[in-house]
Amino acid sequence: MNEQFAKTKRASKSLALLNDQQRNEILLAVADAIINQQERILKANAEDLAKMSKENPLYDRLQLTPSRLEGIASDMRNVATLPSPLGHITKQKTLPNGLRLCRVSVPFGVIGMIYEARPNVTFDVFSLCFKSGNACVLKGGKDADCSNREEVALIHEVLEKYGVSKDVVALLPATHEATGEMLNAVGYVDLCIPRGGRKLIDFVRDTARIPVIETGAGVVNTYFDKDGDLEMGRAIINNAKTRRVSVCNALDCLLVHLEKIDLLNQLVAPMAEKNVIIYADEKAYAALEGKYPLLEQATDDSFGTEFMDYKLAIKTVASLDEALDHIDKNGSGHSEAIITMNEQTARTFQAHVDAACVYWNAPTSFTDGAQFGLGAEIGISTQKLGPRGPMALEEITTYKWLIEGEGQIRS
Numbered sequence: 001m002n003e004q005f006a007k008t009k010r011a012s013k014s015l016a017l018l019n020d021q022q023r024n025e026i027l028l029a030v031a032d033a034i035i036n037q038q039e040r041i042l043k044a045n046a047e048d049l050a051k052m053s054k055e056n057p058l059y060d061r062l063q064l065t066p067s068r069l070e071g072i073a074s075d076m077r078n079v080a081t082l083p084s085p086l087g088h089i090t091k092q093k094t095l096p097n098g099l100r101l102c103r104v105s106v107p108f109g110v111i112g113m114i115y116e117a118r119p120n121v122t123f124d125v126f127s128l129c130f131k132s133g134n135a136c137v138l139k140g141g142k143d144a145d146c147s148n149r150e151e152v153a154l155i156h157e158v159l160e161k162y163g164v165s166k167d168v169v170a171l172l173p174a175t176h177e178a179t180g181e182m183l184n185a186v187g188y189v190d191l192c193i194p195r196g197g198r199k200l201i202d203f204v205r206d207t208a209r210i211p212v213i214e215t216g217a218g219v220v221n222t223y224f225d226k227d228g229d230l231e232m233g234r235a236i237i238n239n240a241k242t243r244r245v246s247v248c249n250a251l252d253c254l255l256v257h258l259e260k261i262d263l264l265n266q267l268v269a270p271m272a273e274k275n276v277i278i279y280a281d282e283k284a285y286a287a288l289e290g291k292y293p294l295l296e297q298a299t300d301d302s303f304g305t306e307f308m309d310y311k312l313a314i315k316t317v318a319s320l321d322e323a324l325d326h327i328d329k330n331g332s333g334h335s336e337a338i339i340t341m342n343e344q345t346a347r348t349f350q351a352h353v354d355a356a357c358v359y360w361n362a363p364t365s366f367t368d369g370a371q372f373g374l375g376a377e378i379g380i381s382t383q384k385l386g387p388r389g390p391m392a393l394e395e396i397t398t399y400k401w402l403i404e405g406e407g408q409i410r411s
Helices: 002-018 020-036 038-049 067-079 119-131 140-159 178-185 197-209 230-242 260-271 282-288 320-330 341-353
Strands: 089-093 100-109 112-114 134-137 167-173 190-195 220-225 250-257 277-280 296-297 311-318 333-341 357-360 377-379 389-391 397-404
Touching: 002 100, 002 112, 002 134, 002 167, 002 282, 020 038, 020 067, 020 119, 020 140, 038 067, 100 190, 112 119, 112 178, 119 134, 119 140, 119 167, 119 190, 134 178, 178 197, 197 230, 197 357, 220 230, 220 320, 230 250, 230 260, 230 333, 230 341, 250 260, 250 320, 260 282, 260 311, 277 282, 282 296, 282 311, 320 341, 333 341
Parallel strands: 112 134, 112 190, 134 167, 220 250, 220 333, 250 311, 277 296, 277 311, 333 357
Antiparallel strands: 089 100, 100 397, 377 389
């Protein structure tokens, strides 16, 4: 695959010849093609869906619909309206010897993306990489291979129409071997971003010989405090859990203060309509027994698990400190939330919790690049070195120093 990597590396240089207006025009053309040619995308997606059981929690993540394609096209149009992240002067100074220094934002070059049953990611990654002047090498999962290939074919058609090398977007085979090739593409791929479950992310981190930004795995907790509002809590918890269970910002564990245990049945009642299975600790089980239809006893494995399914763990806590301790031990640094009307409690929670996104009286379902006004996202970074949280245009650029002199030499 080195030949393809080399082609993409060369093609990445040609992106510097495009100005922002040209990039935006091409993005808008791809967005139009997504809508105008949606039948071919949906047909390919149907081939992928036919190979997966509807009972699989990843089925929803894999599925494309006309409305979802509308959303993908809308996100791409939004990216086209955003200011270019390139050419920004982030630092400027003149040294005592007269040298003029300027630090300016530039593309990484080639970004490698490894992802699973997420065909929307193909378009999201393309739009953000293209807008920021990066070429991309995509490695999708076998579950979405038909969808991904049709999407990349559509992108290639638009690029060729505008005289841009199709090698600025490459799709690798959906094989384990291709993943290994990308992770060893030293000199060709400048940055790798895995987007998927913990197993994938751990493999990429442990195997890669190229720089990696970790994203994805989200063990998400929400704490309903003793000063939480019942109606607000019902709406937030239900939305965080059931809006889309297969995404990384979905709620996995509800922490409930013991002073609110009598309200627990009312808090979780809306989830019964979505057939959410609850794994409750001893006190929560006693409060819900005979009142909630899909109730099971929690085990140690119930906590710290990313379910990606209609499943929720519930743990009772006697204090804010106990809730914070649970999150410290079981969270993944993705998104955490508190529901309370006590500002001091909320501020303490936000200051203590070590996660990319920390919410007060809002659901974690908002952890999303488009929702944050970033146009789209290439992933949610859970690491601290470099980008953190939703990664969009600014997060996939780097910088270089430009130095101007008049013949100065160093003594």
